[in-house]
Amino acid sequence: MSGRMQGRPLVVLVVATCCAGPCRAAAFPLLAQNWRELSPGERYETLQNYQQHERLPEDSRRAIEKRYERWQQMSPDERERIRQNYQRLQHLSPQERDRIQRKYEKWRAQEVPSQ
């Protein structure tokens, strides 16, 4: 998905945001973000994420929705820490990200042997 997040949205961001910028509502880092408050580029990515979610099998969708419930219950500090980790992950190369994923799977297998 990282490749998808880099190409098209970039063009959309340049074309749509520059041309239609005057139409958009100002985007603020609100806790509960409203569709109308997103920029055209953010809306495009949000829609792509929605489409991706819709294409997933039911059990995968449920798993992600459960993660979201956990995310909602986290404290602001914890969320901030995770956002920073996400930024770190974003800056890694695809190979490095793959290594992190493998490391996570290995770590999880050790932590939860039954799974």
Add this chain to the structure above:
Amino acid sequence: MSACQDFSEDLTAWVEEQLPAQRWEQLSEHVTHCPRCAAEAHSLRAAIVWQQRALQAVAALDGVDPLALKVRLRRELRAAADDKAPAWGLRAVWATTFGRFALAGAAVSVAATVLLLGVGPEMVLMPLGLEAPPPAVVQQTDFFKDYPLIERLDVLEHFDTVESVPLDDDGSASQHG
């Protein structure tokens, strides 16, 4: 200055020759003697031509109703003007001159994005606010906006711990070396 403000409200209609004769002549007289309004009228004409070309480009696309698009663009721009323009006299100027450029820009962006990316028109119209997104997106904007993060939540939660986990291929060089 106050005369310019008075005339600017009708400048777009003057350019499009949609004013009653008497009012049209008043504006013509004013534009002849006011370099600022003359420049604005010139910009408006350019924007209208640009808008017409953009809408023609959009009309050539499959699945886009140019008339409906034009109506939507106008409605959006009017709403944007009401939201953002100051409450005093410049509102009309903003809503006409700026609105014209924004209208043309939005139409061009629709055409260009659809052509460049080969995506469906809804993937351009929805981000631009010209078509309603699926209800699920409106209800759970946070979720879908942060989706890439939520997807990796398990890894991100334990990122520091996970980073230090050695992989089998980490030590292969030293073992063989």
